[in-house]
Amino acid sequence: MTTRRNNSGPTDGQLLGMYERMLLIRRIEERLRDDSATGKLPGAVHLYIGQEACGVGVCAHLEETDWVTSTHRGHGHFLAKGGEPKAMMAEIWAKRTGVCKGMGGSMHVADLSKGILGANGIVGGGLAIAAGAAFAAKLDGNGRIAVCFFGDGASNQGVFMETMNVATLWRLPLIFMCENNQFSEFTPSKEVTAGEIADRARAFMPATVVDGNDVIAVWRAAADAVDRARSGEGPTFIEAKTYRIRGHIEAEPMMLGGGKYRDDVEIQEWTKKCPIARLRAHLLETRTAPAAALDDIEASIHGIVTDAAAYAEAGEPADPELGFDLMFAGARA
Amino acid sequence: MTTRRNNSGPTDGQLLGMYERMLLIRRIEERLRDDSATGKLPGAVHLYIGQEACGVGVCAHLEETDWVTSTHRGHGHFLAKGGEPKAMMAEIWAKRTGVCKGMGGSMHVADLSKGILGANGIVGGGLAIAAGAAFAAKLDGNGRIAVCFFGDGASNQGVFMETMNVATLWRLPLIFMCENNQFSEFTPSKEVTAGEIADRARAFMPATVVDGNDVIAVWRAAADAVDRARSGEGPTFIEAKTYRIRGHIEAEPMMLGGGKYRDDVEIQEWTKKCPIARLRAHLLETRTAPAAALDDIEASIHGIVTDAAAYAEAGEPADPELGFDLMFAGARA
C-alpha cells in the first residue's frame, strides 16, 4: 500500500479534534506521572507521552462500536477511543469508581461499552483477542472493525505472525498498528528485532511505515487501512516510528540503579519532535485555528484533568469482596 | 539467495550415497506401513514416503556432530542423519532394544550420539530446540551447525517467526528446512497458510524455494545454506515443495470414516514424481551407475530392512519400571 486510496482529509475539524485528544492524553499522563512520583498510585505506570499521535490518528476513524486492544502502555489508546478520563483515573487510583472497579489498574483499563477490550499486561496479548473480535465483526457483517495496538517488542512474539496469518486467510477487518518506539523495556529495538517489522507483515498483507509523531501521516495511513477493513478487503499493517519520552515505567530510575540504556541527547531530540507541538505549529501556520482557540482547549483540558484526579482521589477504595464474584459470571468463586 | 555460491557437486559418489539412503528410508517405511496395517505396531505412524529427497539432500552435508530436530514424521530424518535402522525399528515396536528404549516411539525417535535431537510430537516443537543447539554450537565455535526440519503446517506456529528472529540477530548456524508437502493433516496448505512461506522468511534471512522431489536441487540449496552456517554468516531458510504419498497417519482411512480431502489423481501424479525413481533414472541416464549396481543396493537394503524388522520383533518389551528413572537424571521420580 504505497499509494493512498483516500486523499481527502483530515478536515480542519478532525485536526482540531485530534489536537484536543492528544493534549488530553498528554495532560492526563503528566498528572499520572506526578501522582506516581509522589507515591499516590499503586502498581506499575507505563506512560505514553510522545506517542499520542499513534493512538489518536488511528482512533479518529473508529466508531464507538469498533474494537481496540491495547498494551501495558494503554492510557492513550483508552482515551483516544473515547474512554472516560474520570473512570480511567479512578481505576489507576484503585478505586471502586474505576472503570474496572479497581480490579485491573493501569495495565488493564478497559471499557467494553466503548469497544475498548482492554490494555493488557502480556506483551502481544491483545493481538489474538483483536483477531477474535474482528472475526465476530465479520460474522456479524455489520461493518465493525478491530484494531490491535502493539509495540515493536511485541512484534517478536510469535502470536504476531500467527494472527497475521489467520487475519489474511479469513480476510478479517483488522488493523495491526505497531508503535515502534524503538525500545523493548531497556533494550534498543535493533538488538532484539531483526530486519524491518513491516517486512514481516508484507508476507501477508499491505504494510506501510509512517512517522508516528505526525498525526496527519498516521491519520492518512489509518484512513486507508480502515477503508480496506470496512470494505471487506482484509487486514492492513501500519508501523508508526515514534519514541517514548518517559521511562519504560515510572519506577524506572529506581529499577535501573544508575544503569543507562539511552542517551539524554536522544531523548532531547525526540522531545523536540513532540507530536502535539508539531500539530499545534501546523494549526497555527495553516491558520486552521488561532492561538487563543488552542489555549481554550488547553484550559478546558486542564479542567477535565483536575476533575478526573479529584474524582479519582475522592472515590471509595475497591471492594475487597468483589473478586469472588468476578471469576465467573453468575457464580461465586 | 538466488545465485549459487557452490557450483560443484554432488559428486557421483554423493549421488549414489543419497540414492542408497533414500531407498533405505523408503523400504524401511514400506515395512512399517505393512506392519502397521497388520496391527503389529502400537501408536501413531506418520510416513515420509515421497519426501525422502528433502531429508537426504540436506543431511548429506552434515557431520555426525551436527544437530537436527525433526517432526512427528521423523523416520526419514532419523535415517538420513545416520540413525540405525534396527534401533529405530525396535523403538517403533516399543522394545527395550529401541533407540529410546521403547519410551518414545515413532514420534520421538532420537539418537543424541548422532546429533539427532529427536522427532517431536508437537508441531513446531523442534524449531526452538534446534535454535538452542545452534546457539550452543556457536558458543563452542567448533563449526557445528543445526538444522530444523518442519512442515508447512508448522510454519503457521508463531515459534517459527520467533526463532527466525533470534537466529538472525544472533547469527546462529541454523538451517530452517521447511518441507511443504501441501497438507496439514487433512487440510490443504493453501486453506491455512497465507501467502508464500518463503516470504515470511525473507524478512529475516536468505530464503530459497526448491523442488523437494529433486534431491540434487535440495542438495545444492543445502550446500549453500550449510556453507553460510559454517562460515558464521547466520541462518538460511529453504522451502522444499513436495508431497506426502501416504495418508497423514497410517490409521487415516479409519479416522476419515469415508471422508476425503484430496484427489486420487493428485496422488497418482505425485507418485509419478517419486524422488527415488527420478534419481534412479538420472543415475542410469548419466551412466553414473549401471542398473546392476542399483539393484545391488536394493538387495543390500532389503537385507537391512529384514534384519531390522527381525531385530525389532525379537526384542524384549520395554521395561515398565524405566519411566521412574528417566524423569530426572540421578533421581527416581
Next chain:
Amino acid sequence: MAKKRYIQAINDALFEEMERDPKVILFGEDVELAIMGDTRGLLAKFGRDRIRNTPICEATLTGMAVGAAAAGYRVILHLMFSNFIYTGFDAIANQMGKLRLMTGGQLKLPITVLCGYGGGRSTAAQHSDTPYPVLMNVGGIHVLTPSNAADAKGLLKQAIRGDNPSFFMEASGRGGEMAEVPDGDHLVPFGSAAILREGKDATVVAIGHMVKFALEAADQLAKQGVAVELVDPRTLVPLDEAAIIRSVQKTGHLVVVDEARDRCSAASQIAAVIADKAFGALKGPIKRVTVPNVAMPYAAIAERRLLPNPTSIAEAVTTALAA
C-alpha cells in the same frame, strides 16, 4: 432414552446447541473433516462461517476464542489433544481465566474448549497428558470430566449455554463406549456429582474415564463383601464438595481415582478438602490412585504400569479399610 456412543453424544450436543443458537461457532484444526468424530456433519449443516478449520497456531486460537466471545459469540474451540493446551496456554491462563476479573466484570466469556486427554493408546508423552489439574489451579475456568455418554451430552450443552470458559475433557480413544442418553434437551448442571453406586463401607471418587475402572473395582470388592459408594464428581470446577463429604460421613473411608499425575492432582485436591472438612468422619487414611509423577511412555506395558486399573483401585480400597 437410547443407547449412544460417547462421541455421538458429543456430536448430538454440538448439533443441538448450534441449531438452538446461531451465535454458537466452532473452530479448530481439522474440525471440518472431523477426525475425532465429534464434529462430523457440522460443516454440511452449518457452513464455514460457523465451523472452520484453522491453521496450527494454538496461541492465537485460544486468544481468538477470548476475543470472539467478548464480542458476543459463543465459541467452541477444538484443541484436539490436551497437550496442545500448553501451546495455547498463555491466552488460557493469562486472558481467559482473568479477563473478567481484570475488567471489573464488564464481559462474559462463553467459551467451550474440547480436547482429548489421557494415556493408554501408545501415543507417548506428548499426546497423553491429563492436564485438568493445571486448569483447576489457573482459576476462572470450569472443568468438565464426563464419564459417560449421557453426561457428555448434558455437560457439553450446559457449557455451550453457559457464560463462562469451560474445558470439556474427552477421554481419548474411548469415544466408542455406549451408554443410555436421555432423549430431548438433556442438560447436566455443573457442580452436581452423581452417586453411581451406593455403599456403606468406603467412598470411591473417580474422575472421567476412571469411573469405568472404579465400577469394575466395586464389583470385585462386592464379591469380597465390601460395599463401595461410587461418586463421580462430573465437574471438577465447580466441585460438588457436599456430595463427597456426605458420602464420607456415611462410609468413613475415601479413595480418589484420578488419571492425572499425582502431584497437585484433582485427587490431591479432593483428599485435601476431605481431610479438612470431613476429618471427623474419617476412620482411615485417604488413598489416592493416580498416575505417578512420570510422563506417559510409549510402550503399552509401561503405560499400564502407570495407569490406574480396577485391581489397583480395589487394592487401595482394601488398604484404606485395613489401616
Next chain:
Amino acid sequence: MAKKRYIQAINDALFEEMERDPKVILFGEDVELAIMGDTRGLLAKFGRDRIRNTPICEATLTGMAVGAAAAGYRVILHLMFSNFIYTGFDAIANQMGKLRLMTGGQLKLPITVLCGYGGGRSTAAQHSDTPYPVLMNVGGIHVLTPSNAADAKGLLKQAIRGDNPSFFMEASGRGGEMAEVPDGDHLVPFGSAAILREGKDATVVAIGHMVKFALEAADQLAKQGVAVELVDPRTLVPLDEAAIIRSVQKTGHLVVVDEARDRCSAASQIAAVIADKAFGALKGPIKRVTVPNVAMPYAAIAERRLLPNPTSIAEAVTTALAA
C-alpha cells in the same frame, strides 16, 4: 556468615557458578541491565556470549533452553515474572519435562529458570500469579521456593550444578529482605526441609514467602501458649515428605500455608500426602491457608483480602487445634 539481601544472595550464586563453570550461560529479556537486580554486574564480568538480552518470545526461549542444554550447556533462563511461564509453557510442559523420558534417558537438561512470583504489589492479575502447582503437576521439573537469602543462594547453586530442569521461584518484590548467608560454597540439597522452629502442638508447613508470615503467626501463638513447629520444605519437587510426616507424628496437627490459589495447590498436595501417610498421627483436620480461587486484583485492599497473613495463619492453627 554475613547478612545479605535475598537478591544479593541470588546475584552471588550466579557469579560464583558462572565463574566455576564456563558452560553456565544466562539469557532472558533485559537481563543485561538487570532490572530485577539479580543479574547485576554479570555482563561486565562474563560478556555477551554468556549473558544476553533476548527478544520477547518466551515460547522460543524455553525451547532454546532445552536445545542448548541438550547440546551441553548449563542454561539459566530468566523469565522475569512467573505469569510469563504460561507464554513459554509448551516447551516447559511438552519438552523440558518430557524429553529425557521420551529419548530413553539419552540426555540431561541442566536448566535453571528464574522467575518472580506472587501478589501484594498491586501489579494485578497478569503479574501476580504463583504457578508452582502447575509446574509440580507437569512432572520432570524441580521446583524451588527459597524463603530466605541463605536458601536462595544454596538452592540456586545446587540447581545450576544439577542435571535437571529446575524452576527457582523468587518471591517478587521481596528481594530486599536480609538474612545471614553462610560464607563460601554454600549449597542446599533438594528435598531437604528446614525445621525453622520446633514445637509440640501443631505443625505449620509454609512455602516461600509465606514462611515469614508463619514465623510471625508462631510468635503470636507462642504468647497464647501454643508451640508451633514450623517446617519450610524449601523444595516442592522433590518434597521432603519424611520431615513433614515426622513433625505431624509429633504434633498431631497440620496447617499448610501457600501463596498459590487453593485448587490443586502445593498445600493441597501436602495435605493429601499427610492424610494418606500420617493419618494415624492426626488429631484434627488439616487446614490450608491459601489464596482463594481468584485472580489477583489490582487494588491493594483486595489483594490483602486474598493473601495469607500472620493473623489468618494463626487463626487456622487455632481452628485446627479446636476441632
